[in-house]
Amino acid sequence: MRKQQxxxxxxxxxxxxxxxxxRMDYMLREYGGEIAGPEAWPAALGYAPWIEEAxxxxxxxxxxxxxxxxxxxxxADLQDGKIRFWVRDNGPGIDEEAQAKLFxxxxxxxxxxxxxxxxxxxxxxxxIERLGGSVGVESELGSGSLFFFTLPAA
Numbered sequence: 001m002r003k004q005q006x007x008x009x010x011x012x013x014x015x016x017x018x019x020x021x022x023r024m025d026y027m028l029r030e031y032g033g034e035i036a037g038p039e040a041w042p043a044a045l046g047y048a049p050w051i052e053e054a055x056x057x058x059x060x061x062x063x064x065x066x067x068x069x070x071x072x073x074x075x076a077d078l079q080d081g082k083i084r085f086w087v088r089d090n091g092p093g094i095d096e097e098a099q100a101k102l103f104x105x106x107x108x109x110x111x112x113x114x115x116x117x118x119x120x121x122x123x124x125x126x127x128i129e130r131l132g133g134s135v136g137v138e139s140e141l142g143s144g145s146l147f148f149f150t151l152p153a154a
Contacts (some may be wrong), residue, residue: 006050006131008046008132008152009045009047009048010044011043011044011046011048011051011151011154013041013042013044013076013085016052017037017055017074020052020055020056023056024063027060028063031063033066033069033070033072034071034072035074036071036074037073037074038074038076042076042153043153044151044154045131045153045154046133046152050127050131053123053124053127054124055085057120057121057124058087058147061147062091065091065145066089066090066091072090073087073088074088078153081152082152082153083150083151083152083153084148084149085149085151086147086149087146087147088144088146089144089145089146090144091145092141092144093139093141093145094141094145095139095141099139102137103125103135121135124149128150128151131152132151132152134150135150
């Protein structure tokens, strides 16, 4: 990804998310999770394989760290000429200190419930920044979390 040159095109977000849900089917069953989203998605520019990876990371984290059982709401809104795509979970929330570390390499907040090297969110950050967008999280302890990424509107 660091050196690969890609061409941003108009994304079929509904199609990308169908692919993601097929990939995540085993996790949805394992965690008893549910995903809800809008009927239609706003048009954005990006590189579909990378956006599929970003959604996969956000959704898998929502399933692992969300409530019991996890309930994920997907959505999008227009902000400052960009489209903000997001995943809201019903988990315990994340304090401000931990939020500041989330998108850094080798950062894992929950070492009990999840395996891995803590690279997922840092990879999402790199992907989205390469496509001209940004990433972030909004969370409050006891109220779940909303993870987002922005992309240029088509």
